[in-house]
């Protein structure tokens with residue numbers, strides 16, 4: 001039987017927020033699976049840092065694939081006369097910074113990339129990683145439509161994400177579902193370049209606190225510290241934990257845990273990806289705009305992942321259309337650096353900016 005969090009007496013807790021049945025100590029783990037105490041920490045704290053999980057051979061192709069995405073955006077912007085140079089001599093950590101100086105929001109165009117490049121598909125469905133996800137949600141696993149490639153440019157408000165619970169960006173039909181994230185950096189991350197910060201235990205009540213929209217000049221929801229304290233029963237000053245993660249590591253976290261990312265104070269881009277999974281039978285949580293992608297099932301261990309169908313739906317275009325009622329947003333959609341979505345209808349709008357179209 002699943003067990004509750006220590007100290008929890010509320011019998012109405014949804015099952016997904018309780019500890020799963022523990023495998024017996026003699027259970028032979030699948031490749032990559034984590035020790036029981038690490039899994040326990042995920043359920044108790046709402047997040048856990050896992051170091052030395054990926055090899056350079058698993059991550060380097062992702063960096064190459066990201067460079068290809070940047071190259072496509074650079075060529076498009078250069079063709080349209082928006083950047084002075086292709087900056088092709090610059091590397092992974094610098095090229096997009098220069099592009100962004102000429103065309104502010106070039107990094108948003110990269111972030112809005114809808115397709116999952118082959119190397120990122122391989123990372124997302126990496127066998128060892130799915131074995132770990134199986135420890136969290138069981139053997140029937142789909143990739144959530146909510147995933148992000150993050151190009152966190154130095155000193156950039158639009159990629160400095162304020163406090164939130166991930167569920168605040170999802171449909172209410174997914175509030176009872178565990179949708180774990182793996183946050184995977186493509187460099188060593190630390191306080192200087194904008195690593196993550198979490199509020200330990202903030203997921204335990206299984207509640208989504210009241211968020212507002214939108215933070216500063218961004219599309220992000222806002223979760224005030226007072227609201228967290230009041231609704232999620234946390235002590236922000238005591239429970240906060242900054243989480244530096246070296247290259248090769250990841251943070252696994254729950255969709256209910258409050259978190260944010262710190263500003264990038266360096267001169268290089270902080271590249272990361274956040275990938276999510278959920279049980280096959282659960283609602284995708286994106287207001288019907290895009291479906292999850294089945295990745296593994298107990299009945300069919302050789303399930304072939306249908307990436308083409310997944311990639312055929314442009315989540316950003318659908319999100320915008322769902323709010324505005326039409327698809328074409330900018331004069332030239334290729335140059336549209338806004339991000340809009342149904343969460344803007346879910347929460348009170350306390351601040352307008354170019355992203356807010358409600």
Ligand SMILES: O=C(O)CCC(=O)C(=O)O
Nearest residue numbers: 150159161166261272274
């Ligand atoms: O990577 C970041 O800067 C923020 C990530 C985040 O908030 C998330 O994955 O939910």
